[in-house]
Amino acid sequence: MKPFFxxxxxxxxxxxxxxxxxxxxxxxxxxYSTAGDYDLIAKFYVEDEADIGHFVNEKVQRIAGIQDTKTIITFKAF
Incomplete structure (x- = not known):
């Protein structure tokens, strides 16, 4: 599974x-609620072979009330 925010x-x-x-x-x-330029941060997981951009476009950005998103792709957990 690939995590991203x-x-x-x-x-x-x-x-x-x-x-x-x-x-x-x-x-x-x-x-989570956040302060600053963005209102929320969410952590997602997709299968290793899944396309993150497609997931964000199809599952996240279509939610009513979202104005903008910024995806942060992660590489390694410590």
């Missing part, structure tokens, strides 16, 4: 709705 900027007033939608869809292992 997605920073999520929500439409104004939609952070809790977006976080709930991600949790209800059971696509993320963890979702």
């Amino acid at each position: 997605v920073l999520i900027k929500c439409q104004l007033g939609r952070s809790y709705d977006v976080a709930t939608s991600i949790a209800d869809a059971e696509i993320a292992s963890e979702v």
Whole structure:
């Protein structure tokens, strides 16, 4: 399994709705509120052969209330 993170900027007033939608869809292992340029950060896992870009496009960016995302691909856990 490949882990990666997605920073999520929500439409104004939609952070809790977006976080709930991600949790209800059971696509993320963890979702956190953040301060700063992005409202949420979520940790995802996909199969080693899966395309992360396709996953983000199809599963994450289509959630109502998301304005922007930034994907952080990870390489090694310490």
